[in-house]
Amino acid sequence: MSEPPPLFTKADITPAQLTALKAMSISHQRVRILSGIRIALSSIIAVSGAVVTVTALQATWVTIAGTLWAAIYSIGLASWVDGELLRAAKLQEKFEVELFRLPWNTVVAGRPVRMEDASRLSNGFKSRRIAEDWDEMPKLPRPFDVLARQIQNLGWGSRIRRRYANVVLFFVSTWTALGVVIGASLSLTVTDIVVRWFIPSLGGLLLGLDTFRQQRAVASDRERVCVHAEDEAINAATQPYKAVDHDRLLILARQVQDTLFSTRCRAPRAPSRIFYLPYYSSDSIDFKAPVQRIAEALPSAPTD
Template sequence: MKQHTPNGRRYLGATSLNTDEIYINIKQNKPESLRLLAAMRVLYSEAKFLRSMRVMVTVMLPIISLLCLKYFPGFKEELAFIAGIWLIVNRVFLVEKEKRLVKEAATIQENFDTNVFQLPWNTLLVGEKISLERILDLNGKSQEKEEKLIDWYPGLTSTHHILNVLLAQKTNLHWDIEQRKIYKNILQWVLIIYVVIVIAIGFLLNLPTQTMIISFLVPSLPLILHLIEIINSHKQRYESLARVFPKVTSDIENYSSFNDLDYDIRSYQDIVFLKRCDANMVPDKLYWLKRNVFEKISKESNQNHSKNQNTSDS
């Protein structure tokens, strides 16, 4: 049953709140919320570590192939066989493990969001919540500093809870779109440079076509496929989110406490969750490199939208 609360707070499962408080700002910094964020970060870190290991092996295979070509030319068929086995193990087993870690992390982050946004849990889409025992176990592995988890959604100062939810969802979309654009462009240049290097090595060593294919291209195939797959995945993801972003922005700019936006914010949350389940993640180094910039932009943007709405209420 929908409940209607003061100051535009109209949402599912609402509880009575002090209208002078910004609910999300209080709720997101409570111990149980920080515990969810810490557990989520542990799982994402594990998934990214596994991905790094997969990429490292994939990159090393062509290098080993070159060394064998020079010092152990008789080993080229065996190396091609090893590369084929690695391709199967990598894509069938390790990739699936990585996907499970990401899905669990996304489920925990969904738990955090639905708690602070006061949204109903979508069991059909997300599945069951991760158990408290599992959360506590992950917290035992966490080395995350608490100050990095506080104020997860910055700049929320509106007296309207629904507007704050929309602003937080817009923040999620903005961060994801911009980080993936940057990472996709980096990977495109890496792929281009790598292909140029492969061709150059072939000419420099004056390799026969068959030798070039067996000794270098076959071991390089997992890396080339990996790069193409990731580039396409990031491009598709930020393009799909970019189609949603204007609608969220429009809802914020045209916000009115008389509009029923419960269905919209639940739909936006479903989109955010599905995109979080994508195992193609942005590396932590890029995240931390750009975090301060994105956080500053999000904070100022959210404060500006909140100020405009608060002024119009006066």
């Protein structure tokens, strides 16, 4: 028995697209560094508060440090991360609209990142290769290939973000419960528990709650659009190929791309080594399934 034809094919990537991908990787790397600094400082101050609580040492300096860090996080670092996220999202948008042959939506995304800025950023890219699957496109006729790839992006991204959000919620809940249990076991007053445990860890708790809220909201939006886009694509695929309203599907693809862009601006990526790479094999199988469903719904037609 002959093997089924491959579901994906490699797209031709232009030098400008490769530059955008490399620059995007650097922007996301900066976001990860900033996020790592936030987590490290929050953890140090929170652990200091825990030590002070257990040992009954003077808590004033830890309380002040926790309060200042919460203020710095709320006012400064969050805005810095947001700005870097926006640039990374624009660079990825630049790559994808060229890959998908879609128009740039200035109303949603603003002006693209200037090529000279992207080139400068890309010079910092030292890895030998870009992440897996960036240049793969489903072997389907246009515009079903675009929609299938977008549906895969939406679904896969939402799963990773929910995975991340659930772990963050677990740590926030565990830390909160631990503070209450330790405070009760040491017969501390509510004020002492708040001053010694929760104020020092306030920056970390705010970071955790913000991360959970943002990632869950982004995942929900992606899942909603993913379901709608797949339903529309499969409904259109079941029609005779010449009767399909291709313009309407391309408008839908542009709207789906707007969702991808807006969600990328709202929350940093989950750490890939923890939430993406260990699950890659199983996730890859799961999110090739919607592409396969669209392919099976299509009548035999030449790919574009």
